[in-house]
Amino acid sequence: MNLLKKKHSVLPGFGLTLGYTVFYLCLIVLIPLSGLVVRSASMTFPDFWASVTEPRVVASYKLTFGASLAGALINAVFGFIVAWTLVRYRFPGKRLVDAIVDLPFALPTAVSGIALTAIYSKNGWLGQYLEAWGIKAAFSPLGVVIALTFIGLPFVVRTLQPAIADLDPELEEAAASLGARRLQTFLRVIVPTLLPALLTGFALSFARAIGEYGSVVFISGNMPMRTEITSLLIITKLEQYDYAGATALALVMLVVSFLLLLAINVLQWWSSRRFHGGIA
Amino acid sequence: MASLDTIYPAVPIKVKAATNQEPLWVRVILISISLTFIGLFLFLPLAAIMTEALRKGIGAYLESFQDEDALAAIKLTLIAAAISVPANLVFGAAAAWALAKFDFRGRNVLVTLIDLPFAVSPVIAGLVFVLLFGLQGWLGPWLSEHDIKIIFAVPGIVLCTIFVTFPFVARELIPLMQEQGNEEEMAALVLGASGWKTFWRVTVPNVKWALLYGVILCNARAMGEFGAVSVVSGHIRGKTNTMPLHVEVLYNEYNFVAAFAVASLLAMLALVTLALKSLVEWRMNRTDVETIPPGKE
Numbered sequence: 001m002n003l004l005k006k007k008h009s010v011l012p013g014f015g016l017t018l019g020y021t022v023f024y025l026c027l028i029v030l031i032p033l034s035g036l037v038v039r040s041a042s043m044t045f046p047d048f049w050a051s052v053t054e055p056r057v058v059a060s061y062k063l064t065f066g067a068s069l070a071g072a073l074i075n076a077v078f079g080f081i082v083a084w085t086l087v088r089y090r091f092p093g094k095r096l097v098d099a100i101v102d103l104p105f106a107l108p109t110a111v112s113g114i115a116l117t118a119i120y121s122k123n124g125w126l127g128q129y130l131e132a133w134g135i136k137a138a139f140s141p142l143g144v145v146i147a148l149t150f151i152g153l154p155f156v157v158r159t160l161q162p163a164i165a166d167l168d169p170e171l172e173e174a175a176a177s178l179g180a181r182r183l184q185t186f187l188r189v190i191v192p193t194l195l196p197a198l199l200t201g202f203a204l205s206f207a208r209a210i211g212e213y214g215s216v217v218f219i220s221g222n223m224p225m226r227t228e229i230t231s232l233l234i235i236t237k238l239e240q241y242d243y244a245g246a247t248a249l250a251l252v253m254l255v256v257s258f259l260l261l262l263a264i265n266v267l268q269w270w271s272s273r274r275f276h277g278g279i280a
Numbered sequence: 281m282a283s284l285d286t287i288y289p290a291v292p293i294k295v296k297a298a299t300n301q302e303p304l305w306v307r308v309i310l311i312s313i314s315l316t317f318i319g320l321f322l323f324l325p326l327a328a329i330m331t332e333a334l335r336k337g338i339g340a341y342l343e344s345f346q347d348e349d350a351l352a353a354i355k356l357t358l359i360a361a362a363i364s365v366p367a368n369l370v371f372g373a374a375a376a377w378a379l380a381k382f383d384f385r386g387r388n389v390l391v392t393l394i395d396l397p398f399a400v401s402p403v404i405a406g407l408v409f410v411l412l413f414g415l416q417g418w419l420g421p422w423l424s425e426h427d428i429k430i431i432f433a434v435p436g437i438v439l440c441t442i443f444v445t446f447p448f449v450a451r452e453l454i455p456l457m458q459e460q461g462n463e464e465e466m467a468a469l470v471l472g473a474s475g476w477k478t479f480w481r482v483t484v485p486n487v488k489w490a491l492l493y494g495v496i497l498c499n500a501r502a503m504g505e506f507g508a509v510s511v512v513s514g515h516i517r518g519k520t521n522t523m524p525l526h527v528e529v530l531y532n533e534y535n536f537v538a539a540f541a542v543a544s545l546l547a548m549l550a551l552v553t554l555a556l557k558s559l560v561e562w563r564m565n566r567t568d569v570e571t572i573p574p575g576k577e
Contacts (some may be wrong), residue, residue: 012475108504115325211401213507
């Protein structure tokens with residue numbers, strides 16, 4: 001087996017750098033993560049199953065996945081519009097908007113959490129108007145959706161921007177010269193071409209939302225069965241010294257994350273094929 | 281010989297102007313939606329942080345930083361970043377050298393594994409270290425026998441920070457160094473430079489902007505991480521609270537002005553990060569244009 005064995009090269013330092021890379025990777029990432037798997041393997045399957053399907057846990061799945069899906073969908077629609085306007089149009093403040101899109105990456109999640117809570121609580125800038133219409137934003141599932149929309153926004157915009165910039169103008173010109181109206185061109189030519197990138201952005205935004213903790217815990221109110229996300233439930237179990245329960249739950253979330261990662265990789269492969277394999 | 285003009289006389293053809301452009305009213309609507317969405321979701325929270333922090337005047341704002349616990353939190357955050365950023369920088373450089381300059385079997389697997397911490401939710405990142413080093417963890421009994429504290433202490437916080445910021449530098453460097461190829465390094469070696477010298481004089485200058493970019497992102501995340509450190513910190517005031525954790529403690533005590541004051545520091549850090557990031561992106565695009573190697577496009 002010649003795994004990790006290099007093909008001939010004259011550059012020095014292969015053994016040292018690769019050795020250090022593998023060592024550091026094992027130490028920081030692989031050994032700690034495998035601990036999680038080993039820990040949950042020590043549970044019997046019925047115990048494991050019972051702990052990941054108790055009603056409070058199932059309620060947290062529903063909220064986590066439902067709100068993540070809603071947030072990712074909102075981002076897919078509005079992120080598309082933001083990316084489109086940033087690439088195609090000129091308007092005042094465009095560079096500022098382009099730079100600020102990454103704010104959710106750069107702003108610590110706890111800070112986003114308390115800022116969003118301040119805005120949407122019933123005395124907040126927007127919360128008071130929503131309250132007047134009878135909509136409770138903070139401390140309700142809607143608050144979770146708001147936080148997860150915030151956190152996932154850059155993924156859709158940043159995935160779509162290069163794809164929109166790469167769109168071949170000849171395609172649109174061809175459609176227009178063949179008599180398509182602009183809306184037809186958009187729906188029949190542009191959207192299908194951008195679909196892989198849009199789906200990738202959507203999936204990235206969804207995946208990030210699933211594991212999010214900091215920005216959600218402040219605005220959600222953390223009521224068991226109603227506004228408690230799975231990440232928080234893991235911490236709650238840990239604080240009650242229910243290590244087995246926390247580990248089991250973490251394993252479920254980890255597996256979901258890895259499946260999503262796999263799906264995203266497949267999407268990106270599809271997307272790169274669409275751009276480089278299509279028109280020569 | 282008849283010129284093209286006589287065969288195809290210049291008949292004024294009515295071309296609809298800018299077939300690739302939406303009508304003005306559509307553009308205006310789309311730009312308005314876009315600005316409203318960004319304004320609501322991104323500018324409003326920033327404004328809220330500053331307003332809440334200054335709610336009781338500049339005096340109360342500044343007083344929030346006189347607090348010893350706040351200063352301890354700032355110090356701990358700086359310590360965590362000062363350890364984890366260089367650690368991941370060294371790793372990133374080593375990994376990029378091994379993975380971008382050499383071709384071997386299992387290379388792609390390693391590249392994927394390096395990205396792994398991004399797929400792990402922060403809370404789970406904290407949990408794995410509790411399972412390893414906590415009292416009920418694998419090494420827990422041994423550690424407590426020797427009176428070494430990792431969980432609910434500074435080492436645990438540093439470890440978690442290293443974990444969540446693990447891929448930042450490596451993932452910026454690997455694709456770029458791969459694209460640049462080995463020719464310049466080989467030339468340096470042929471001319472008699474040592475391996476180290478080649479690395480410092482040839483490779484590092486070639487990737488300096490990407491390196492800086494990775495460090496900026498790594499630092500922002502290191503200072504702002506909340507979920508993972510929250511699990512291992514134990515929230516001991518003045519001892520194991522980083523800035524984001526201190527924000528949470530103050531907020532839960534209804535000390536809103538102080539909470540938002542500390543948050544405003546973190547928000548400023550985020551804005552500085554974004555500004556530097558834009559600057560570096562602009563520089564990277566420029567060097568890209570300047571140094572396209574002959575033969576490649």
